[in-house]
Amino acid sequence: MPGWFEKLKAYFWNKKGGRGIENLVIFLILGVIIIIVAGSFLSDDDSTKNKKKETETVAVVSNSPEDELLEFEKRLAEILSEIEGAGTVKVMLTWNSDGEVVHAYNQTEESMVREEYSGNENSGKTDERRLQRELAYMDSGAGRVPVVVQKIKPEVKGVVVVADGADNARVRQDILNALEALLGIPTHRIQVLKRK
Numbered sequence: 001m002p003g004w005f006e007k008l009k010a011y012f013w014n015k016k017g018g019r020g021i022e023n024l025v026i027f028l029i030l031g032v033i034i035i036i037v038a039g040s041f042l043s044d045d046d047s048t049k050n051k052k053k054e055t056e057t058v059a060v061v062s063n064s065p066e067d068e069l070l071e072f073e074k075r076l077a078e079i080l081s082e083i084e085g086a087g088t089v090k091v092m093l094t095w096n097s098d099g100e101v102v103h104a105y106n107q108t109e110e111s112m113v114r115e116e117y118s119g120n121e122n123s124g125k126t127d128e129r130r131l132q133r134e135l136a137y138m139d140s141g142a143g144r145v146p147v148v149v150q151k152i153k154p155e156v157k158g159v160v161v162v163a164d165g166a167d168n169a170r171v172r173q174d175i176l177n178a179l180e181a182l183l184g185i186p187t188h189r190i191q192v193l194k195r196k
Contacts, residue, residue: 069093069154080161080178085171087164088195099154104136104147156183159190166194 073091081089114126136147159179165171172192179190 069095076179076182079182080163080175083165083171083174083178085165085168086175089161089163089175090195092160094157094159095154096157097154100152101148102150102152104149106134106136108132156185157189159183159185161190161192162195163192164195166192 073093076093077089077091080086080091108131110130110132112128114128116124116126137144138147161175161179163171163175166175175192176187176190179185180187
C-alpha cells in the first residue's frame with residue numbers, strides 16, 4: 001500500500017513551477033463532482049423504490065372497507081408520530097356504521113297509455129308504467145364486479161390514541177388539535193393516553 005501513496009505524493013509535490021498543487025486541487029474538485037453526481041443517482045433510485053411501494057400499497061388497500069379503515073388508522077398513527085415529542089403512536093377508531101357503497105344500476109322505463117272507447121264515448125284511460133332496474137356490472141380480472149358510483153366513508157364515533165409523549169400536556173394538546181382538524185370530531189370524543 002505505501003508504494004502507491006509515495007508515487008502519488010511524488011507526482012504532486014515534485015513538479016517544477018508549482019503545477020503540483022494545481023493538479024492536486026483539480027484532482028480534488030473532480031473527486032467531489034463525482035461524489036455529488038453519484039449521490040444524486042442513488043437518491044433517485046430510492047425515490048423510485050418508494051413510489052413503487054406506495055403504488056403496491058394502494059392496490060392492496062382497496063380490497064375491502066375493513067382494510068381501508070385499518071389503513072386509515074395506520075396513516076393517522078404515522079402522521080401523529082411526526083408531532084414533536086409524541087414518540088411511538090397507536091390509533092384506534094370506532095365508527096357509527098360500516099359506511100355505505102352506492103352501486104350503479106341499469107334502469108329501463110316503459111310507459112303506455114290506453115284510451116278505451118265504447119261506441120262514440122270515451123270510457124276510460126289507463127296508464128301503465130313498468131320500471132326495470134338491474135345492478136350494473138363490469139368485467140375485471142376477478143370476474144364480473146358491481147360498478148361502484150360512490151363510497152360513503154363511515155362516521156367516526158371516537159378515537160383512542162396511545163403515545164409515548166402523552167404525559168406532556170403540550171404534546172397531548174397537539175394530538176387533540178390534529179385529530180379534531182383531520183376527523184372533524186369534538187375533542188371530548190378523543191382520548192390521548194400514555195403508552196407503557
